[in-house]
Amino acid sequence: MCTVMPPDSPRPEALIRAVHRRLATWVQPGDVALDATCGNGHDTVHLARLVSAHGQVHAIDIQPEAIAETRARLLSSNLAARVRLHQGNHACLPDLLPPELRGQLQIAVFNLGYRPGSNHCIITRPTTTLMALQACTQWLSDNGAISIMAYPGHPGGDLEAHAVARWSECLPERDWRVWWTCPPSKRRPAPRWAWISRATLDPREVELGPK
Numbered sequence: 519m520c521t522v523m524p525p526d527s528p529r530p531e532a533l534i535r536a537v538h539r540r541l542a543t544w545v546q547p548g549d550v551a552l553d554a555t556c557g558n559g560h561d562t563v564h565l566a567r568l569v570s571a572h573g574q575v576h577a578i579d580i581q582p583e584a585i586a587e588t589r590a591r592l593l594s595s596n597l598a599a600r601v602r603l604h605q606g607n608h609a610c611l612p613d614l615l616p617p618e619l620r621g622q623l624q625i626a627v628f629n630l631g632y633r634p635g636s637n638h639c640i641i642t643r644p645t646t647t648l649m650a651l652q653a654c655t656q657w658l659s660d661n662g663a664i665s666i667m668a669y670p671g672h673p674g675g676d677l678e679a680h681a682v683a684r685w686s687e688c689l690p691e692r693d694w695r696v697w698w699t700c701p702p703s704k705r706r707p708a709p710r711w712a713w714i715s716r717a718t719l720d721p722r723e724v725e726l727g728p729k
């Protein structure tokens with residue numbers, strides 16, 4: 519596992535901007551993208567712009583309110599036609615996504631935790647998050663990647679961030695490259711960003727760090 523330590527603990531907004539910049543270099547027009555936690559729809563809208571009218575985005579959330587919020591945001595941006603919304607548990611993503619997309623995802627985006635402005639009891643949980651991440655490794659394209667934002671600062675978030683870190687450490691090194699902005703730590707509960715890509719890529723192409 520490779521770790522890139524940011525100069526100081528980044529605020530979530532700064533880290534999300536860094537993630538969006540990274541996605542903009544990674545996702546091309548015509549690609550297929552997954553937003554595994556669409557929440558208020560900000561990441562889904564970003565992905566929908568990147569894939570263009572030739573690509574498609576699949577967006578999942580367990581909360582009907584999140585699906586409605588994301589739909590409204592897409593409609594107001596005139597991007598709804600390129601996005602399929604799925605209300606459900608991302609642990610069941612093999613049942614939610616069209617089977618022909620297996621092996622086609624260029625990117626799977628996870629923004630963990632709770633939906634800002636909503637019930638903070640509805641959060642992503644380690645068991646289902648790991649099931650979804652494991653499924654994604656089967657659904658990525660040959661040069662696909664997974665982006666994970668984890669928030670150790672809220673109750674349950676620290677356990678989840680550690681579980682995701684442990685899971686990522688167990689991915690076979692010959693198949694996967696794993697970067698964390700900094701490893702989850704009890705002393706620094708700042709948000710963490712992980713980028714997991716297939717090892718077949720030229721390492722220079724996946725060099726990264728929040729700017």
Ligand SMILES: C[S@@+](CC[C@H](N)C(=O)[O-])C[C@H]1O[C@@H](n2cnc3c(N)ncnc32)[C@H](O)[C@@H]1O
Pocket residue numbers: 554555556557558559560561562578579580581584606607608609629630631632633634640641642643646647
């Ligand atoms: C931090 S928010 C996502 C923010 C979102 N990406 C955005 O751009 O606004 C996390 C979301 O994960 C959703 N969630 C929690 N558990 C889930 C599960 N098992 N399957 C799918 N979504 C889940 C929550 O409902 C919440 O909307």
